[in-house]
Amino acid sequence: MERFAGYNISALRRDLISGTIVGIIAIPLGMAFAIASGVDPEYGIYSTIVAGVMISLFGGSKFQIGGPTGAFIPILFGIVMHYGYDNLLLAGFMAGIILILLGVFRLGVLIAFIPRPVVTGFTAGIAVIIFSGQIANFLGLSGIEASDKFGVNMKEIALHLGTVNGPSVITAAVCLLIIVLLPRVLPQVPASLAGLIVSSTVAALFFQGKVATIGSAFGAIPSTLPQFHFPVITWDRIEMLLYPAFLIAVLGGIESLLSAVVADEMSGSKHHANRELIGQGIANMAAPLFGGIPATGAIARTATNIKSGAASPLSGVIHGIVVFLVLILLAPYASEIPLSSIAPLLMLVAWNMSERREFLRIAKTRTSDSFLLLITFLLTVWVNLMTAVEVGLILAVILFVKRMSDGLTVVNGRLDGTEGDIGAEAQDRECPHPCQITIEGPLFFGSSNRFEKAMSRGMPHESVAVVLQLDKMPYMDMTGEYKLAAYIQPILNAGGVVFVRGIQPQPLAMMKKTGLYRLIGENRFLEKSG
Known part of the structure; x- marks a missing residue:
């Protein structure tokens, strides 16, 4: 428990403040990531509560904040489309087991060997998928048939451009302006939450019944956690879901360790990679038991936690408690949030995670690394993430061998x-x-x-x-x-x-x-x- 060494009342006060701030920020993100992943918004909140607390208690990073993240959206959406929500929960549970095994056998260091062009390539590809996936909600298009294929989604949007909904566009624009401009004026106010509240109010006052909301699309958000439910495990289901579970585990491991590195740089602390993987594994085994979707370390929320003065992992626990209290007290109001308000929030997440500067820097070198970057990026967008990572790693090995032989x-x-x-x-x-x-x-x-x-x-x-x-x-x-x-x-x-x-x-x-x-x-x- 060296992470709590010298803990005192002053540290508790700092954790209460930072945990509350991050908890407020995490609420709209949890719902948004769940909706974009093809499941009901409350499942993102459940994951934020359960996984967020577990990651802080058992992980290897002092300031890590865990929960659903944008990186998971293409994977989870594909699993839901092909296997259904119940199988997504089992895949997340299996991914938790895989992460624990990676940590127990001290394989966390292997994730650090994934080449930077591969990581940047699939991260940028995920950002494109998230951004493009929200165009329909931003414009309020109707009749869209969702798909896990980028090309199919773009075709659907093009075919239904004639159904643009003016009130949805106005609502989305209001939210986008607040999210972009508010941090410059009042940086201490959570811009994402403010954007949702103001744009939801505008829609309720001026466009009642003309804009699709969470409630109209998914039904009312329940104000309680679901009952504990252990997934039905059969050998056939394990075989069917082993590939998706492995992908969730690998991406979750990469994302969590990247976030832990960012936390180290910002705070001067030092994370324990293998313990972090074990903590992530425990969280991803626990979250599905309460209906939560897979989770990992969230870089933006972790950075906010540190900037807000967090003193220990207790801030992450408090963040989960804050989300739970909001769920209990304010769930009915969340059902009135327009889908077009969530769209700019996710678009901004995609923009921030795109690593556009690093992407351009590598691409401009015109070396084998830039080739590796572009191949991984294109495969992520046009095929799927797992293929992109597999091909990217194989090409990286081949290129490395070629360089060494030369x-x-x-x-x-x-x-x-x-x-x-x-x-x-x-x-x-x-x-x-x-x-x-x-x-x-x-x-x-x-x-x-x-x-x-x-x-x-x-x-x-x-x-x-x-x-x-x-x-x-x-x-x-x-x-x-x-x-x-x-x-x-x-x-x-x-x-x-x-x-x-x-x-x-x-x-x-x-x-x-x-x-x-x-x-x-x-x-x-x-x-x-x-």
């Missing part, structure tokens, strides 16, 4: 003079000018063919004395060792001698494991020459 150079020559043991043995074999081969760069499966071709050009096997200069070869795998041994063996079979000079620890350890060290001879491994 970094291998092999230079051969003759020693003009000889010294020490090299000179003595070379003279004994009537070879006054031994062949020297200098290998620079990693010798592994990706560079083995390059090495083999280099060795076949001007590398005479008739040399009875060969010096391998390896001080600039940092790594060698089994394939590289096999290719090197294939060159050395004929020389030794012909009665020649091979010296290895300046070898680094990893290649030396590999040679000892495979027996090549003994074959060459311990006394022929020499220190790097001056």
Whole structure:
């Protein structure tokens, strides 16, 4: 409990203030993310309460605020479309188990190895999907058939542009103006909540019955938490939902750890990656038991928590309690919020999460990284997120191997003079000018063919004395060792001698494991020459 070390009344006061502020901000976001994910708005609130408290209590980041996030929208919407809400709950529960296993086996560090262009690409793609998915609500279009395919949604919008609803556009515009302008005038006031309240009031006074609301689209929001319900688990359902659950877990892990890193930078604290994954897992196992959708660390809410003076994880618990109290007391009023008021809120979320500056910065480099970025982005938008991440990672590995293989150079020559043991043995074999081969760069499966071709050009096997200069070869795998041994063996079979000079620890350890060290001879491994 080092996160509560030195806790006092002053810290409690700070947590109460920050938790209340973040709780108020989280209410409209929770409903908006749920609606955009294809489920009733109260399920986003349930997740905000349950998962938000669990993430703060059991996570590895001192100031992390958890709940539904925009990053999940395309995934959850697709699951709801194909499998239904009940199966979404089970997929979220399974994702929680996967996250706990990742944390228990200390695999949190693996998520950090996902290349930045891949993360930026799918984040920007998700932002496009969220933004475009709210155009219909912003314009008040009717007759739209929702789909989890970007192209289909764009076609639907184009076909129904003639159904634009003027009152919906005005309501959305009022909300958008408040969200954009209010932070410049009154930064201490939650702009998203103010935008919803004012635009909802405008719609109620001037456009009664002319604008679709949460209540008209989804029914009244109940003012209580649902009863505890454990999902029905069968092997067939597990097999069917394993892929979606894995995707939820991976994206949730990435998002939560990114948020934890942001919190570290802002607060000077240090998060525990594996404990954070375990906390996220517990939260995502608990939320579905109360009807909540999957949750993760929310970067914007976490940043607000820190800026508001949070002192400990208790602020996250208070944020969940505040949301619960609002649900109990004000649920009937939330049902009157227009869908066109929620649209600009989600559009702004998409704009803020798009990482447009980082996207353009990488794209302008015109390197393999910019290619990786664009492929991941396009696949996210036009196919789906999982395909984008899979292809992005595979391409990243291929490009990495290509870069590493290009970094291998092999230079051969003759020693003009000889010294020490090299000179003595070379003279004994009537070879006054031994062949020297200098290998620079990693010798592994990706560079083995390059090495083999280099060795076949001007590398005479008739040399009875060969010096391998390896001080600039940092790594060698089994394939590289096999290719090197294939060159050395004929020389030794012909009665020649091979010296290895300046070898680094990893290649030396590999040679000892495979027996090549003994074959060459311990006394022929020499220190790097001056």
